Amino acid sequence: MLKNRNITFIGAGSMAEAMISGLINKAGIPPEQITAANHSNERRRLELNEKYNIQTMAFSEISFNNTDVIILAVKPKQAETVLQQLRPVLQDYHVILSVLAGISTRYIEEILEKALPIIRVMPNTSSMIGESITGISAGKYVKNDDLDLAQELSKAIGKVKIISEKQMDVFTGIAGSGPAYFYYLLEHIEDIAVENGLDRELARDIAAQTLYGASKMVMESEDSPAELRKKVTSPNGTTAAGLEALAENGGGIAIERAVVNAAKRSKTLRKEFEKVPAL
Structure with a gap:
């Protein structure tokens, strides 16, 4: 067509x-x-x-x-x-x-x-x-x-x-703005890897491939993201320690707020420029 x-x-x-x-x-x-x-x-x-x-x-x-x-x-x-x-x-x-x-x-x-x-x-x-x-x-x-x-x-x-x-609006908050969230995540992983002795290019390849592999697992597996997370998290292991730090520092809440804020901004744009009632 x-x-x-x-x-x-x-x-x-x-x-x-x-x-x-x-x-x-x-x-x-x-x-x-x-x-x-x-x-x-x-x-x-x-x-x-x-x-x-x-x-x-x-x-x-x-x-x-x-x-x-x-x-x-x-x-x-x-x-x-x-x-x-x-x-x-x-x-x-x-x-x-x-x-x-x-x-x-x-x-x-x-x-x-x-x-x-x-x-x-x-x-x-x-x-x-x-x-x-x-x-x-x-x-x-x-x-x-x-x-x-x-x-x-x-x-x-x-x-x-x-x-x-x-x-x-919520689609925009997830998919339209979403790549920037993941770039932000990779940026921080890359920085901390360099601080701990890895070459920046190597750190970038490691982080990006890890994210790509995890995304592919979600798309090809019948398991939910929560189930996949549980399968790779051994009690008292390294992954559990990392997830604990994420929870303690509001990692999940930060992502939720990013999506909500972006969706809210999409609604605000409609009100600002359209001057018509929201859908």
């Missing part, structure tokens, strides 16, 4: 780049089918053009007649301005995917004032290597073919889960 579909990114930041990289390098989408546009950062456009050989241009230069799928990847505070500029040029055949954190499909529909398919898509930056977990939820005018298209595009950059829009 993606074959011969022209895709235009409105916004050229890190999330747009991650998706562009996944679409080209993992899904094999020809670079000539992809365009990235922003308002004024010509240097960033040149960077993406040189790196991926895609078309880049200023927002004002886009010919939407040659675009099938529009991916909104700007900052939430820019949403209203961009949508107002898009409204007069949109056609019935356009499908709009939004990666705007906290911005609902209803808000986009209200500003555009057109019965166009709006689909919220929340990938993460692991899109760059085709390993995102992406949540998608459909707006009022989305048909099955539109949803299939969004799933196909999202599968090109990793795994996909169809969720209700009410679940999107």
